[in-house]
Amino acid sequence: MQNKVLIKPFLDALADFSKEQVWQQMQTLFTPECHVKMCHPWGEMKGPKAFFENCYLPLQESLPDLERRDFILMSGTCDHGHEWVGCSGNFMGTFVKPWLDIPPIGHLTYMRYHEFYRFENQQIVEVQAIWDIPEVMMQANAWPMAPALGKMFCIPAPASQNGLSIKTDSARAQQSKQVVLDMLQNLVKHPSQGGPEVMQLEHFWHPKMNWYGPAGVGTCRGISGFRHWHQIPFLAAMPDRGQADESLIFNFFADGDYAAVTGWPNMKQTIQYDGWLGIAPSGQEITLCSLDFWRMEGDKIRENWVLFDLLDIHRQLGVDVLARMREFNKVRLQSSISFPIGDC
Numbered sequence: 001m002q003n004k005v006l007i008k009p010f011l012d013a014l015a016d017f018s019k020e021q022v023w024q025q026m027q028t029l030f031t032p033e034c035h036v037k038m039c040h041p042w043g044e045m046k047g048p049k050a051f052f053e054n055c056y057l058p059l060q061e062s063l064p065d066l067e068r069r070d071f072i073l074m075s076g077t078c079d080h081g082h083e084w085v086g087c088s089g090n091f092m093g094t095f096v097k098p099w100l101d102i103p104p105i106g107h108l109t110y111m112r113y114h115e116f117y118r119f120e121n122q123q124i125v126e127v128q129a130i131w132d133i134p135e136v137m138m139q140a141n142a143w144p145m146a147p148a149l150g151k152m153f154c155i156p157a158p159a160s161q162n163g164l165s166i167k168t169d170s171a172r173a174q175q176s177k178q179v180v181l182d183m184l185q186n187l188v189k190h191p192s193q194g195g196p197e198v199m200q201l202e203h204f205w206h207p208k209m210n211w212y213g214p215a216g217v218g219t220c221r222g223i224s225g226f227r228h229w230h231q232i233p234f235l236a237a238m239p240d241r242g243q244a245d246e247s248l249i250f251n252f253f254a255d256g257d258y259a260a261v262t263g264w265p266n267m268k269q270t271i272q273y274d275g276w277l278g279i280a281p282s283g284q285e286i287t288l289c290s291l292d293f294w295r296m297e298g299d300k301i302r303e304n305w306v307l308f309d310l311l312d313i314h315r316q317l318g319v320d321v322l323a324r325m326r327e328f329n330k331v332r333l334q335s336s337i338s339f340p341i342g343d344c
Contacts, residue, residue, distance in 0.1 A: 236274065
């Protein structure tokens with residue numbers, strides 16, 4: 001609870017994005033040696049200045065009226081004894097200047113983020129974060145990858161509307177985390193221990209569940225939608241998933257009805273058979289950083305927000321998605337759009 005209070009001024013500064021206030025808060029809240037682990041193309045950085053100048057400032061230059069809308073803010077201690085705060089929401093603003101060479105559209109643009117902050121002695125010492133860059137490509141009609149099977153739209157806040165007002169309840173938090181751990185343990189039983197029935201999806205997931213995947217995968221509704229638009233293609237391409245978990249680090253924690261996991265990486269598997277998301281079956285082992293949030297209703301999972309670094313998966317296989325995007329869109333406008341943001 002204390003760490004959520006400590007991070008709140010920083011999140012408030014990001015909400016309407018005042019550069020001066022954001023930087024002031026980062027200097028206070030982050031240690032100078034803070035280890036920042038960002039999604040591709042940034043990778044790992046050291047210190048708040050690199051995080052601020054490489055990530056936040058260019059985004060605000062491209063979306064001058066940038067705002068940040070958190071819809072989940074939770075905290076807890078993982079089994080390693082580390083204190084974490086997890087945030088999810090959407091950046092929004094008018095996209096008027098190329099960002100990462102994505103051509104601007106002059107309209108409202110959104111991008112989901114999952115960000116995890118590790119605290120020691122009331123300061124942030126580590127960040128693990130994924131911004132859904134492909135989501136911006138898709139809105140700019142600059143998509144360079146295979147079509148998504150799931151539904152693409154602006155990912156919503158929790159249906160319960162309580163993601164920012166989680167009541168600390170240690171017993172409920174432990175229950176929420178255990179449901180997720182049991183669910184994941186059953187997932188890896190397939191295919192080595194039997195067919196889809198060994199995963200017992202109906203036991204863990206609400207019949208009206210929503211699974212909010214990243215751009216390139218999309219949102220799936222219900223157990224059937226989850227299986228057809230995400231799980232079947234995923235497991236068919238990488239049946240060895242979950243078999244290298246002993247070499248990975250998972251940071252699970254929970255807060256009330258919410259559970260979360262972060263790890264860098266926290267998945268390791270091999271793309272084979274017919275490939276995945278248009279990625280050829282190279283037979284090469286890849287790692288994934290999957291940063292997830294789950295919301296419980298009773299003893300079942302009702303909503304699951306998932307982000308993994310799709311650009312980094314391609315990078316590991318020798319595919320530069322940003323270069324491909326530039327090639328596909330080289331006749332598009334690459335200058336700023338003159339637009340009177342904020343004027344009538």
